[in-house]
Amino acid sequence: MSLLVIGSLALDTIETPFGKAERTLGGSATFISTSASYFVNPVRLVGIVGYDFPKEELEFLKSKGIDISGLEISENKKTFHWHGKYDFDLNTRDTLVTELNAFETFDPVISEKFRKSEYVCLGNLIPSLQKKIIKQIENPKLIMCDTMNFWISGAYDDLLEILKLVNLLVINDSEARELSKEYNLVTAAKRIMEMGPQILIIKKGEHGALLFKGDMIFSAPAFPLEKVFDPTGAGDTFAGGLMGWLAKTNDLSEKNLKLAVIYGSTMASLAVEKFSLDGIRNLPHAEIMSRFAEFKKLTHFEEISLV
Amino acid sequence: MSLLVIGSLALDTIETPFGKAERTLGGSATFISTSASYFVNPVRLVGIVGYDFPKEELEFLKSKGIDISGLEISENKKTFHWHGKYDFDLNTRDTLVTELNAFETFDPVISEKFRKSEYVCLGNLIPSLQKKIIKQIENPKLIMCDTMNFWISGAYDDLLEILKLVNLLVINDSEARELSKEYNLVTAAKRIMEMGPQILIIKKGEHGALLFKGDMIFSAPAFPLEKVFDPTGAGDTFAGGLMGWLAKTNDLSEKNLKLAVIYGSTMASLAVEKFSLDGIRNLPHAEIMSRFAEFKKLTHFEEISLV
Numbered sequence A, B: 001m002s003l004l005v006i007g008s009l010a011l012d013t014i015e016t017p018f019g020k021a022e023r024t025l026g027g028s029a030t031f032i033s034t035s036a037s038y039f040v041n042p043v044r045l046v047g048i049v050g051y052d053f054p055k056e057e058l059e060f061l062k063s064k065g066i067d068i069s070g071l072e073i074s075e076n077k078k079t080f081h082w083h084g085k086y087d088f089d090l091n092t093r094d095t096l097v098t099e100l101n102a103f104e105t106f107d108p109v110i111s112e113k114f115r116k117s118e119y120v121c122l123g124n125l126i127p128s129l130q131k132k133i134i135k136q137i138e139n140p141k142l143i144m145c146d147t148m149n150f151w152i153s154g155a156y157d158d159l160l161e162i163l164k165l166v167n168l169l170v171i172n173d174s175e176a177r178e179l180s181k182e183y184n185l186v187t188a189a190k191r192i193m194e195m196g197p198q199i200l201i202i203k204k205g206e207h208g209a210l211l212f213k214g215d216m217i218f219s220a221p222a223f224p225l226e227k228v229f230d231p232t233g234a235g236d237t238f239a240g241g242l243m244g245w246l247a248k249t250n251d252l253s254e255k256n257l258k259l260a261v262i263y264g265s266t267m268a269s270l271a272v273e274k275f276s277l278d279g280i281r282n283l284p285h286a287e288i289m290s291r292f293a294e295f296k297k298l299t300h301f302e303e304i305s306l307v
Helices: A028-036 A055-063 A101-105 A129-135 A147-155 A156-163 A175-182 A183-192 A234-249 A254-271 A285-300 B028-036 B055-063 B102-107 B127-136 B150-154 B156-163 B175-179 B185-194 B234-247 B253-271 B276-278 B285-297
Strands: A003-005 A010-016 A019-026 A043-049 A066-073 A081-086 A093-099 A119-122 A142-146 A168-172 A199-203 A209-213 A216-220 B003-006 B010-016 B019-025 B043-051 B066-073 B078-085 B093-099 B119-124 B142-146 B168-172 B199-203 B209-213 B216-221
Touching: A003 A028, A003 A234, A019 A028, A019 B150, A028 A055, A028 A216, A028 A234, A043 A101, A043 B078, A055 A066, A081 A101, A101 A234, A119 A129, A119 A234, A129 A156, A142 A234, A147 B119, A156 B093, A168 A175, A168 A216, A168 A234, A175 A183, A175 A199, A175 B055, A183 A199, A183 A209, A209 A234, A209 A254, A209 B185, A216 A234, A216 A254, A216 B285, A234 A254, A285 B010, B019 B028, B019 B276, B028 B043, B028 B055, B028 B234, B028 B253, B055 B066, B066 B142, B066 B216, B078 B102, B142 B234, B150 B156, B150 B175, B168 B175, B168 B234, B175 B185, B175 B199, B185 B199, B185 B209, B185 B285, B199 B234, B209 B253, B216 B253, B234 B253, B253 B285
Parallel strands: A003 A043, A003 A119, A010 A081, A043 A066, A119 A142, A142 A168, A168 A199, B003 B043, B003 B119, B010 B078, B043 B066, B119 B142, B142 B168, B168 B199
Antiparallel strands: A010 A019, A081 A093, A199 A209, A209 A216, B010 B019, B078 B093, B199 B209, B209 B216
16 A cells, blocks of 8 residues: 655754764654655655755655655755754753754645555644645545644644544653543543544553554553664654554554554664664664564563463 | 562551542552462461551451461551552652551561472562571572662662572662663663572563563563552562462463563552552452453564465
8 A cells, every 4th residue: 555654854963862963864754754664665755855955865765665756845945953952861852953944834735646645644743734634635544643742732623623534643641641631541542532533552652652442452562772872753763664564564453553563663663773764774674573573572471381 | 389478567548549548458568468379378478567457457368378377466566557648640659657666676587387488579678687587598499579769778788788699679660770870771670680680570660560581571561551549569469479470380481480470460450450458359360360361462463464
C-alpha cells in the first residue's frame, strides 16, 4: 500500500551531554519517512524546505525510495530551524531557538496521485492545517496523527475536530493526560477513544508505549540501552516504523497492530543510539531484524511444566 | 523448598484519594509472606509484633499456611505503626507518623529448623541486622534482599557488605541510581551486580520491573489498571510472589526467573486494587491464573507470515 507522510523538515542544532550537532537533518516528516522507508516503498513525502536545504539531503531522501515530488522548496526563505539542548538525563530539553522560516507558510495542496494514498501519517502540525490536509485525501484506509501539548492547550476545539477524522492517534503520556483531563492512563485512553480515534498509542519515552484498541491493551517496553546519544526524533521514528509496517502489510488486526508497535519501537531504539537521523540513515535489514528479535527475548516468557 | 521471610509487621494507617484505613495489617514481612503463601507452604515467618497485635490477624497468617513460630510478641511494647498519606496520583506519599515500638528491638535468633531454609527473603531492614540474620542461615540456595534510600545514604558501607552476601537484590529505580551513582539503568545494573548480587530486579512502579542476570535483561510491565486503590505493599507483594514461585519450583534458570517476575507482577497488580493487604487476603487460584494469562496477552506478539 502507499504511505503518505506530511510534516516538518528541519535543520536542527542539537546539544546533548555527549556532543553537539549543528544544522543536521531533522523534522517530523524526515524521521517518519526515513523510518517508514525500511518497510514500504515509495513513501510519499509532503513538506517544505528553504533555499538553504542541502542538495545531498534531497538525494539522501530519494536514495531511501522516498518520493519527494510533494516537497516544496522556498526560493526566498530558509529551512525551519530548531536548536535544543538536553539535560544530563536526556529526559528534559530546553528549546533555545525556533525559527519557522519557510515552514510558517506551509499549506500544501496534495497532488492528485498522493490524494489516493491508503495510509496517511500526519506529523505534529497546527490542527487547522491537519484538517485541511485530511479533507484532500480521497479514500484513506488509515489516517494517523500526532499532536503536542501546545495545540491541546492552544487549539483544543480544532483538535477535537481532527480527532473525529483520524483512526489512530499517537501521543505521549503527558499529552494523553492533558487531552483527557485524566491522570490514569487507562481511563485517559478510554476518554480519548471516545473523542474519535479507534486506535490509540500512548508513548512513555524510556518506559515504552501502550497500544489501545477497544478493550485490548498491549504494552511494549523501550529497549533498555546503555548508551542513548540523542532522543530527538525518537517518537517520529517510532511512528514511521509503525506506519511503514502497517502500510506494507495492510493488516489492521490486533495481532498486526502489536507487531507494528514493536517495529516502531525497534526503529526508535536504533535511532537514539546516534545523533539526529544518523541511527537510521543506513540500516542493514539484518540489524533491524536482530533488534526486533531482541524485543522478543526482552518481553516473552514461557510457562514451565511443574513436576 | 522452604521459604524463610524476615521483616517488619505493622499496623498501618493509610490515606489515599479513595479513602482511609486505620491500623490495618501492614509491614514488609506481612505482604511478602502472604503473597508467597499462594505458591509455597509453609512460609516461615520471622518478625516481631506488640501486645496490641490483633489475635485474628495471627489466625489469618496461620490460615495462609504461614509458620509463625518465629514471630515474637512483645509484652510491653506496641506494634510498629506507620501512617502514610498518598498524593492524588498515588506516585508520591508523605509519612505522617512512624512509631517503631516493638520493632526497634528486633534482633532475631533464627531457630534451628528455620536456619536450614533454602530460600530466604529479607525485607527492608537496617543492613547490620540483615547481616546478623544472613550469618545464621546454614546453607541457603538463594538469599534475596530489599533495601531503601535511607540505608544507601546512611549505611552505605554496611550495605556494600550485605550485597556480597546476597544472590538477588530487589530495589526500585531511584534506589538503583543512588546506589550505583549511575543514571542509566542498564549501566546502574552492571555496577550493582559488580557489588555482589548475581541477579538484580529494578522495580519501576507503574512502569513495571526489569530483571538483570549477566547479560540477560527481561522487561515486565506493570498491569495497566484503571483503579489503583492503594500502592502500599506493592513492592513486597511483588517480592513475595517472586520468591514464592522460585521456592516452589527450585529452578533458577533464566527462563524461570522471568516467570517468577511475572508471578510477582501478577500478585502486585492484584494487591493494589484494594486497601492494604485486602487484595491478597483471599485470592482464588483461578484469579491469579487469570491475571497471569492477561500478562501474556499484554506483552506477547506473534510474527505473521507475509504473502
